[in-house]
Amino acid sequence: MAGKTLYDKLWDDHVVHTEDDGSCLIYIDRQLLHEVTSPQAFEGLRLSGRKPWRIARNLAVADHNIPTTDRAKGIADPVSRLQVETLESNCKEFGITEFHMSDIRQGIVHVVGPEQGATLPGMTVVCGDSHTSTHGASAALAFGIGTSEVEHALATQCLVQKKAKNMLIKVNGKAGPGVTAKDIVLAIIGQIGTAGGTGYTIEFGGEAIRELSMEGRMTVCNMAIEAGARAGLIACDEKTIEFYRDRPYAPKGDDWNMAVRYWEKLHSDPDAKFDKVIEFDAAAIKPQVSWGTSPEMVLPVDASVPDPARETDPVKRQSIERALQYMGLKAGQKITDIKLDKVFIGSCTNSRIEDLRAAAAVIKGRKKADSVKQVLIVPGSGLIKQQAEAEGLDKIFTAANFEWREPGCSMCLAMNADRLEAGEHCASTSNRNFEGRQGYGGRTHLVSPAMAAAAAIAGHFVNVAEDAS
Amino acid sequence: MRAFTTLTALVAPLDRANVDTDAIIPKQFLKSIRRAGFGPYLFDEWRYLDRGEPDMDCANRPLNKDFVLNQPQYHGAQILLTRENFGCGSSREHAPWALEDYGFRAVIAPSFADIFFNNCFKNGILPIVLPAETVDRLFREMADGYQLTIDLQSQTITTPAGQQIGFDVDENRRYRLLNGLDDIALSLQHADKIKAYETERAKRAPWLFQDA
Known part of the structure; x- marks a missing residue:
């Protein structure tokens, strides 16, 4: 019999029931909740008179709508405020732990989970957010779900899934x-x-x-x-195990030893x-920059924007033409000639301490280019912010005229006040460059933290690999 | 959930690949804590010429006349014909909510993003995967008043010329959709199995069961 993949092992460990057509009831070890995709799920529970199956396996934190400026002022947008307050009242009603906006543990849900040890190797982890895949870095089977499934996981601690x-x-x-x-x-x-x-x-x-x-x-x-x-x-390897040692929600004592013995098999x-x-x-692989309106529209920094005339597939050609028009770019234009209006360093992709260190390292006492209107540095959690400040990173950023903000999703999807204006080009460490993602008419270029910081200094994209070598 | 059995309806062609959920329903509308009312904001940035905000009265907004849903011949369309990887991006169920609220009951494409595909079935929308050549042919056949008949029971689509096209659906999903069943109630029928699983797993992984 052939061996198992890591995915096979995780899957097999969580099957509760198998239907005739192969779909399975899969047990969920951890659900993370945030304010945007949970209100209708809680409402569904109320309407059907159901209770969460295992309250303690849920952990909530508001992140999408949270302001990254002075927290004491609260949330100015009444619609955002209502959504965050709704999460609070739902968590209170159902007894679910929530890290409030004023809690140092608050941050982006996918940063908070591993940081707290709330998502662990070998777990199944779900959240009403597609970037739940993040937690797979710890050999956990983690995936994003819709709101109906959030309600399903709350009510049954399971989901109906077909194996991928x-x-x-x-x-x-x-x-x-x-x-x-x-x-x-x-x-x-x-x-x-x-x-x-x-x-x-x-x-x-x-x-x-x-x-x-x-x-x-x-x-x-x-x-x-x-x-x-x-x-x-x-x-899972040594790095994974060391990462979780002494995390607040990680197992302790004999449980830790038993968990480690299990985790060591997770490969x-x-x-x-x-x-x-x-x-x-x-x-x-060279440093990458996205030029279009889909994450696959990405090239090495030393390349030039593609020419749709060279694309033979009509659907792809049309996509390139549309993307160039939306992005305000010309076919054949060098990526390093793209000028930036704003820079965003943050998001569940790149807001961890290592990302902030990498961004700080390329500044080297220089300042943001005058042509760049705003550079936002948004740490992934209150604890990361604290750590960065202990290392003096905030001083490096503010000395470069970058703005040092409070944690949250921020300009990754612009549900709070941080956003692009129409036509603005942004070097962003986030994950999606879809039309309007960072603000109506905004133009996103996905890059690494080092590339974003270097672009903020130069005012256009530069190849950080050349500086580094 | 509304059941889906058969549907004969007008088809709207959205000739784009990789239509993402940010395009289907932009993020500012995700601030709603309700499940209904997203239809007027479906494809907001493509459909209107101004910038949409929650609770806007869409009746007076300037329309993008070039956008397919604004063309009079597609008014009342309940079937969306589109290109590959439809629904990619975020897991927001607001995307199928908006499609459903607008009036769409089925989406036909060569491929869908997984989370969106799954979310459709929870909301009475049937996503149908057809080979790219077949989708291409349907796009070419499109004419004024072009309607398709979709029969979920027999898993067939019938074109105006009477041609039948078969499609696949998971049996479990088909059953739930045909009967408009509540997934949670069905899963709770296995409550004993869930409890038995927990008892067994707590022995192997006690650190996951210290809820107090």
Whole structure:
């Protein structure tokens, strides 16, 4: 019998019931809740008179609508405020723990989960947010769900799922200087496309992935969904286990030892069979910049914007033409000639301490270009903000005329007051460059934190790999 | 949930690939704590020439006349014909809520993003995957008043020329959609199995069961 993939192991461990057509009732170990996709789920519970199956397996934090400026002033937008207050009242009514806006543990749900040890290796983790794939970096089966499924997981601690296929993306060799987890995952999406992983769970492996810190691995798994895969996975190793030691919600004492023995098995067997294997050479990956309106529209920083006339597929040609028009770019224009109006460093993709350190490291006493109107640095959680301040990173940012903000989703999707104006180009460490994502008419370029900081200084994109080598 | 059995309805062609959920329903409308009322804001940034905000009266907003849903021949369409990877991006169920509230009951495409696809079934919308060549042919056949008949029981689509096209649906999903069943009630029929699983798993992974 062939060995099991990591995904097979996680799946098999959580099957409660199998239907005739192969769909399964899967047990959910942790649900994370936020204000945007939960109100209708709680309302559904109330209407049907149901109670949460296991209250303590839910953890809530508001992040999407939260202001990143002075918290004491509250939320100015009444619609946003109502949504955040609704989360609070729902959590109170159903007895669910919530990290309030004034709590230092508050932050972006996918940053808070691992930071607190609330999402652990071997768990099934769900949240009404597609970037739940982030938690797969800890060898947890984690995926985004809709609101109906949020209600289902609350009421039953289970979900009805059909098993996805197994894909292995192997990134061989070592990444060059200045090439980060973000560049690796953008390069992968650029090659396999935003539907490349549809129907699969992607396990990321290979030397370049093993070399990444836990933060870097979270960045990679975070964007599995941009490759079309609901879940991304990375095998558990020493780094994973060390990351969770002494986290508030992590097991302690004998439980810790027992958990570690289990976690150590959370990797694909050497003879496991994958439905698809794609290999990449890390050394060939350069810092990436997205130029279009889909994460697959991404190129190395030293490339030029594509020419639709060279595309033979009519659907793709039309997509390129539309994207160039929306982005206000010309075919053949060099990526390094794209001028930036704003820079955003944050989001569940890149707001962890390592990301902030990487951004601070490229500043080197320089200041933001005058042509750049605003640079926002939005840490992923209150604890990361505190850590960054203890390291003096906030001083480096403010000395460069960057704005040091409070934690939240912020300009990744512009549900709070942080947003682009129409036509503005933004170097952003977030995950989506869809039309209007960062504000009506805004133009997003997805990059790593180092690339974003360097662009803020220069006023246009620069190749950080050249500085680094 | 409303059941889906058969549908004969006008088809609206949205000739774009990778239509994302931010395009289907922009984020400012996600601030609502209700499930209904998203229809007027469906495809907001493509449909209107101004910037949409929650609770706006859409009757007086300037329309983008080039956008397919604003063309009179597609008024009343309940079937959306589109290109690959429809519904990619965020998990927001507001996307199928907006489609449903607008009046769409079925979406036909060569492929869908997984989360969106799954969300459709929870809201009485049937997402149908057809080969890219077939979708291409339907786009070419589109003419004024072009209607399709979708029969979920027999898993067939009938074109105006009387041609039948078969499609696949998971049996479990088909059953739930045909009968408009509440997923939670069905899952709770397995409550004993869930409890038995918990008892067994608590022995293997006690750290996950210290709820107090």
